[in-house]
Structures are given as structure tokens and as C-alpha cells.
Amino acid sequence: MESTLSRITRSSLADQTTELLQALIQNRCVNDGTPDSGHEIRTVRTLQEFFEGSGLDGVVVEPHPGRASLIIRIPGTDPAAPSLALVGHTDVVPVEASGWERDPFAGEIVDGVLWGRGAIDMLNLTAAYAVVTRAIARGAEGVAPFRPRGDLIFAAVADEESGSTFGVEWLTDNRLDLIDADYVLTESGGAPAGNQPGIGVMIGEKGVAGRTLRVKGTPGHGSAPWGSRNAGVIAAEAVRRLSRFQTPTVISPQWRRYVAGLDLDEVVSGQLVDPHQIFEALPKIGKLGNFAHASTHTTISPNVIRAGEKLNVIPGEATVDLDIRVLPGVTSDDVDGYLREALGDLMSDITFEGDIFGPSSISSTETPLFDVLGRAVRRAYPGADLLPMLAAGGTDGRFYRRRGVPAYGFGVLSERWDYGTFRQLFHGHNERVDLESIGLTVNALDYVVREFLGEGLGLRRD
Ligand SMILES: [Zn+2]
Structure with a gap:
């Protein structure tokens, strides 16, 4: 008996991806940060059913009960050819259902738009990776089976939304043999920007x-505050200074290339790549303003502020938790230096705690895979260029980039998207994706895999 999911091999790549994406959304693999959440095993089971009969055997790892990942490797014909991994996470972040216009876990399609948590982050890509992988082995409507020269790896991984402890981090430390590759595609890219669309591709991410x-x-009595040293008041001044503090503006070659692709007013474009004028441009570019700032600065955001326990007691202690995102090249010592400079004479009342630090990671755009991504984009948008971007948040790409493996966040979205809307839906209410974007992305990925792993380029590992 054929299951529903295995029956769809006779339909188009786009239809298969849509149907699989609905199933992944309905699995509700919600990762709330606790070890017993996620339940990614549900999606591993769905994917196993999806691959049934395709002749592809996967390996399942489950470092904690329920936190499972599935990895499938299609061996290439030529050990000297470079391998490519498609790495998609299967978990999603929690929802505040009251903010949604539709059921976040139903996977409904309304007027050509598929709604649900994970629709854009990144179950759409994980589903497309699975569909492309199966089509390589078994074909699909309009697509023949294909024997790659280099290995193709499909990895559906747990726990990306909470630091990848039970996902790619665990795999890197314990089963690198399963997920290792010469090149990687993962989230998140594909949003058009500008009038002649440039398509965003993530080439790196900031550090944390x-x-x-x-x-x-x-401490003292709240009834007589004059002359007191209220820790809450000192903390408030510290927060004020941090919010006004400017870390150095860094205009990288990647940022210049991104701005050039935006097709903005010439004056604004010029300001965005001038460290002395960038702050004049930020308010002029709408939803892109905070992204432009984050792309060119190490940011410091005081996000948890605590002081005082009782109404009539002047607090003797306060704490401020800082979320700091660092640019490439910025070190942990640099961070402490920025904080000391920002806080100035307040340092006599303040100590730092915690030394969490993960550096930024970035991949070169001078690779054969990056060229193939550009060609894939131009099949959908003739004349379009890739806009290399630095993600402000984290992805599984960092575990590869840190080992020197180029990793890109790639997709192709329809013209109804812009980068501001795309970012808003990440972890936001009413997450959704249009069916046209699903089709554009899966067809682009199918092209990339066949082109990159095919005979034509004659690539060799170095
Ligand atoms: Zn994601």
C-alpha cells in the first residue's frame, strides 16, 4: 500500500514540497529551550515515510529522547568531486496563538499562501531539501533520477532554535562523519530587494x-531617598549610556556589494557605505534601517533589567543582561573594552559577569557553489544578482563555517516579498509563505544540486 506521502513522487517538485511542508508544520516540533521540548522525532518519522521506497536509507540519531535528526547520504560516483550538504532544521519556535489570524499548526492554504509556524523558518527549506534529495534518487514529474559525482547529504536536524545542542552541535562533536561536506546550503535567504531584484544570500552571521x-x-529606607545610592538608578544610567554608545562602524566589502544591489537613491547609497554619514541614512530606508545598523556595527542591547524587591526598600543591587552581537573580527576582549568605554565612571559601581562568546563566521563568495547559486537565481529573475548578507542572528551554518566549510543561506522567493517583511515573519505572528515562492525555491535547489554535483563543472576537491 502506498502512503499519501510516497504517492506524491509522481507530482511536481513544488506540489510535493507544499504537501510535505504542511505535514511538517502539523507536527508541531516546538522548541521552547527545554531539553524535553521539540519532539523532532515526529518529523523524523514523517520524513522516513516520505523516503520509503526511494532506496535511500538514512541514519537517525537521538542524543536525548525525542530530539532526533535524520541524515541521508547519496554517495557520488567520483571521490575526488566535492560534496554538498543540505542542512535543514525541523524545530520551530513557540507561538503566541492570540496574535495569529489563523491556526499556527494547521498548515492551511488560503489564496495561494501557506500559513503556519515554520513556513519560512525553515520548514519550507527542509521540505524542499527532502523533495530534491528524493527526486535525485527516484525522479519526479518532469525530473529524471540523477547520479551525482560528489556526495549529496540531506540532514534534517533538531534543536537549531535553541543553540543546536541536540542537533548540529552534537553531530559535529560526535558524528561528524554523517554530516560533513565540502559545501553547505541552509537557511535563510531568497528575499528580493530593490527594483531589479537582487536576491539575498546569507554568507555569514554575527557572533554572540x-x-x-x-x-x-x-540599600536604605524608601521613605528618605535623598543622597541615597539606589542601584536601580545607577543601572538606569548605565542602560542610558549603553543605548547611546556607538561601537565602531565597519563598512565591509560584503556590505558595499549588498548596498550596491539595493537600487537605492544615489545619495542614500553613498551614505550607507560612509562611516561618517551612515546614521543619516538609517531613518530613510524604512524596515531595512535596523538591519543596516546591525550589519555594520557590533550591537549591545540591554534586554533584562532587574532591581528592587520591596516597595519601601532602596535597592542595593541591580543587574542588567546584555545581548551583544559582534561583527567579524571582534573579540571577547573588544566587547569588554566597549562596555568599559560606554560606562565610563560608572565602572566603580559595576562588575561584569559571564563570558559567553561565539565569534562571527563568514564564507567567501569566491567559490564555485556561489557562482551556481547566482545562475539558479537568474533562471527565475533574469539579470538579478546575489546580495551577500550577514545574518544578525545565528544558524547551523556557523558549525560548518568555523571548520572552514563554505555555508550559504539560500532560497528564491517571489516578488511579493521584501527583506523587511521576510525578517518580520521570522519568529513573528502569522508566519506564512506563498506557493509561488515554494516552487521557485525547490526548482532553484534542484538546479543547484544537479549543476554543482553534475559532470558539467568538472569540479575537484582541494
Ligand atoms: Zn531557522
């Missing part, structure tokens, strides 16, 4: 640092 400021004051 965490610090807690501990502020010392002097």
Missing part, C-alpha cells in the same frame, strides 16, 4: 556575546 552587569548601590 552575553554579559550581565552587576550594579552595587547602598
